[in-house]
Amino acid sequence: MLTTAGFSGLFFGATFMLGEELNERSRRILEALIEDHIESAEPVGSRTITRRHQLGVSPATVRNVMADLEEMGYICAPHTSAGRIPTEKGYRFYIDSLLQVRQLSQADQQRIEQHYRLKGMRVEEVLREAGKVLSSISHYTGLVLAPRFTSTVFRHIEFIRLSSGRVLAILVTRSGTVQNRLVELEEDLRQGELEQMTNYLNRTLTGLTIQEVRARILQEMAEEKALYSSLLTQALQLSRQLFQDEAAGEVFIEGAANIFEQPEFADLERMKRLFRAFEQKSRLVALLDKSQQAEGVQIFIGAESEYSEIEGCSLVTASYSNRLGTIGTLGVIGPTRMPYSLVIPIVDYTARLVSKLLETDNR
Amino acid sequence: MLTTAGFSGLFFGATFMLGEELNERSRRILEALIEDHIESAEPVGSRTITRRHQLGVSPATVRNVMADLEEMGYICAPHTSAGRIPTEKGYRFYIDSLLQVRQLSQADQQRIEQHYRLKGMRVEEVLREAGKVLSSISHYTGLVLAPRFTSTVFRHIEFIRLSSGRVLAILVTRSGTVQNRLVELEEDLRQGELEQMTNYLNRTLTGLTIQEVRARILQEMAEEKALYSSLLTQALQLSRQLFQDEAAGEVFIEGAANIFEQPEFADLERMKRLFRAFEQKSRLVALLDKSQQAEGVQIFIGAESEYSEIEGCSLVTASYSNRLGTIGTLGVIGPTRMPYSLVIPIVDYTARLVSKLLETDNR
DNA sequence: TGTTAGCACTCAGGCAAAGGGAGTGCTAAC
DNA sequence: GTTAGCACTCCCTTTGCCTGAGTGCTAACA
Structure with missing residues (x-):
């Protein structure tokens, strides 16, 4: 474990x-x-x-x-x-x-589980809730790195014409996460034309991972067949634009106030530094990304993270997965002086639970 | 002004x-x-x-x-x-x-404007950026209350069958904001049936405000005509569910670290209290909501806000609007000891700018 | 040879006293 | 009505002292 x-x-x-x-x-x-x-x-x-x-x-x-x-x-x-x-x-x-890591007691397991509804929770809700539960049970700060867009499976695309030349693109992944992007087009397209485009794209791309989608679009563009219809060519060009930019990894930080209750943060300067670290999420993302590659519970102690802002802090993380494999990371950040024997099983159990909850999304 | x-x-x-x-x-x-x-x-x-x-x-x-x-x-x-x-x-x-409020200089105006792209910015991006700009120019913390779902205009709905009985509903408003909800159904619906439902709902509801949508659904349900088709009855029941719950007002807080640099927050307890206030957003929403009802720049000083956690702080706000009227509020929170003559025109100008940027969404 | 008791030493933190500085209110003179 | 002068107040910092907790070293012991 x-x-x-x-x-x-x-x-x-x-x-x-x-x-x-x-x-x-x-x-x-x-x-x-x-x-x-x-x-x-x-x-x-x-x-x-x-x-x-x-x-x-x-x-x-x-x-x-x-x-x-x-x-x-x-x-x-x-x-x-x-x-x-x-x-x-x-x-x-x-x-x-x-360290002797204890198993989480039945009672504690239930205490964690009861925060999740079994039905009708979207991926984002599950992850946010996981962050909150981690923070409230551990009394430190919960971190959850959401799945990268790139590693998700394309399910559906929809174009909605907002006004002349302005089109809203809505991308849905198989697990039900939704992303939307606004595109400004040179020439106006009618909603009917947009629908033709979506039909074509949905037919062609559904079931592929976003990485595969990118490859497929390039392939389709290379093959002549798309050229028969200027509309489809346009569709491909448009969607290439949509899929190319990688949204920055999203991280949920819950219960940041908890960690500031710890005596080690009575020092104002340290508190501010950590606070700035929370505000500037990109480095946290990088750190969590790193631990995503490994199995099981990972522990970063202080400077091991090569991230000086969180000096004096430790990070206990575990990755969660769905049927496709590992998709994200969650964990707890707290002072290095942390009761690891308690925190480790909490993080471990939460990661397993989240995995179980997300697994059903891929039936 | x-x-x-x-x-x-x-x-x-x-x-x-x-x-x-x-x-x-x-x-x-x-x-x-x-x-x-x-x-x-x-x-x-x-x-x-x-x-x-x-x-x-x-x-x-x-x-x-x-x-x-x-x-x-x-x-x-x-x-x-x-x-x-x-x-x-x-x-x-x-x-x-x-107080003598100065006009914002041309240079300052440009300094604010240059943070916004003119094209392809979604509403949410505009608002987040506004929060960031407010915080970075004022050196305090930027607050932006996003438009309430209820007051937006319905544009489009889409149902996507994720798995047996699990349907993702995507709601798009006229300004291009997207909300999605997950519904678990008793009985499985085929994607074709879902499309029939969306066609019907889009035909019936497009162009109404969400409030009107709610009324219209009830009206349609009352009239017998819907009863002719069990599918449409189901569609109405489903959409009633979707539209009834009001998402809590969303507020963007940007640059919270700025405010903690102020000497008045050298006191640890005060800092923590304000921090908790930021974390628990609901009361901030209520406060910003209050100022949304008024025209022009509003100033809340300390206890005037009846919000003890932000004791010693002042709030300078202005509401922004689109063609439909006032839709949200933005502003700056900082210590009561704040150079109002600078902050007021910044907030005022930003509100006008945001209004202008969002206006185009309703052509 | 490893373990322990004893002792001198160190240092942070708490407390009280002293001194300086900034500012006030009052009074009397202008 | 305004001002200068003066005694007074109170915060803040510095200083010195003391205490308690803890250490390292040494010598005695098993």
């Missing part, structure tokens, strides 16, 4: 080997420290650890181990007389080697 | 009368104080005023006048040994009686 294969190789080969150096006691202390820190958001000291965990050793021993862990880069001290906090490397080791 | 008629009666009858009590000198001092405060965001003292404005009086005199202004409620002191800041009543008097 949890894989970080896609990225752990990339970022953590070295980490893993160092991980081998850790004996059982060091691991348990690191785990205790990280879990205490996740709960308290404060640096954790040696005494706190011995008090709250039955490790069978004294604070002094813990201090020695912590000194080693610090040297190895798993934890660090914000200042001399403070406890330790995990580094990104520490979190990565924790997630890869120490 | 600037009217506050719709609201000044409501809120400022009393203010205006008190305004009469103010002699020329008091007015000039109040004006100077407000303008200094708008620039500095700090309480303004008597010496600062005499230093920066040629009033021909000493600080002591200014102090006396300020004491009077305070008693009348136009200004207040945050604490004993600070300068004064304008109250909401002060701002209101300033806007109603002292």
Whole structure:
């Protein structure tokens, strides 16, 4: 269920080997420290650890181990007389080697499910709702990357003449998402002519993916047969225009206010930076796109995302799919100090649920 | 160009009368104080005023006048040994009686215009762009309330059978906005049957406003003639469902990060509150709706909006229209300490421009 | 040899006191 | 009616002190 294969190789080969150096006691202390820190958001000291965990050793021993862990880069001290906090490397080791991901309880599963109606939900509604549920259950911010237009299956096109020379094109995909574009034509076309064009296009293109549609249009244009009718030639030219531009990936951000309640965002500058990151969605899209290529739950910790605006944040994502394969990504963004053992199954379960809900669209 | 008629009666009858009590000198001092405060965001003292404005009086005199202004409620002191800041009543008097609204320069007009393409912009694109332009030119946050579905003119309907019993309905308005809804039917309909239905509905309903459409459907259902065909009866029942639910008013918020750069939002709590207000759009919609009923530029100062989350903020709005009349509202939200003389013409000009751009949709 | 107790040391954060600065209101003189 | 002068207020910053939590080191112990 949890894989970080896609990225752990990339970022953590070295980490893993160092991980081998850790004996059982060091691991348990690191785990205790990280879990205490996740709960308290404060640096954790040696005494706190011995008090709250039955490790069978004294604070002094813990201090020695912590000194080693610090040297190895798993934890660090914000200042001399403070406890330790995990580094990104520490979190990565924790997630890869120490974390026990629980199964979501039946009750939690139901709590998630009950937000979705079974009938009459459009794709967009399902995705938006998924974002909201993710944010409200996790108490962080929900992110959902909608399916790319390019990867959807063409179902239907419709031209509507709005006024002289202005035509509205409506594109429907098989899953029922709708896109519309406005075209200004040199010469006016009557609605009847437009209908002829749509009939032709629907006949020719239905059932193809948008990528295939593009190829098919070019092919049709190349073949002479289209030339017999200037109207059809026009239709092809027009539709080439319509299908060529890729709409920027759309991302739904839900519950952004949640994340700002976290103590790490008491700092105004950080809050603003993250806020700007949310506003400028393109980089988020790129990041989510990246995780779409991998199976299972992906975790980006802080700078691993190569996205400095979300410094101090982690991203837990999973991709969702329909019968055609993976079509989008959803997940949660929150502070790196995040209870991964809770968030991971929530994201995982939501992705599965969304996949199930969208699957039926392709009967 | 600037009217506050719709609201000044409501809120400022009393203010205006008190305004009469103010002699020329008091007015000039109040004006100077407000303008200094708008620039500095700090309480303004008597010496600062005499230093920066040629009033021909000493600080002591200014102090006396300020004491009077305070008693009348136009200004207040945050604490004993600070300068004064304008109250909401002060701002209101300033806007109603002292403010000189400049015309937008040719250069500024062009700066705004160049953000819009002249051709092929859909309504939604025009509105989003307007929000962005408003925010980037004013350095505050742009708000645009999209036209209500109810007030638009029906142009076209289309049913697309997605799978057994699942039908996608696409509604197009005359201005080219598209809405789509998913319907689950008890019994399966063939695409051919759906086409019959759309033909009938398009013939019957095109050109009516949505409100009229609703009435017409009920009327058709009441008349026996529809009963002759069970298919048409079904069509009417289906479309009644489609048209009855009012989509919540849609509002575009652009450049929310801008407003958080203002010094008044250095306070974390306030920032969060405003942020939550942005996230929960329904009340913003209500507020913008309110101003839609009035002509010209409207200004809501702080609590006048009866919307405590945006305490300390002002809203400068103007409604835009097409040939059918007023259809929506746009504006800027920023701190009450806002250079109104700049913002007002920006909002005014944008509203006119948007109206002009949308007008062509109704040829 | 690994573990632990003890101890000196460090440093952030809270609190109170002190000082400076900006501004006020009042009074008396112009 | 206006102004200069002055005592007063209060915020804000700086300073110093103290406390508590935590560390690293060392020496003793098992």
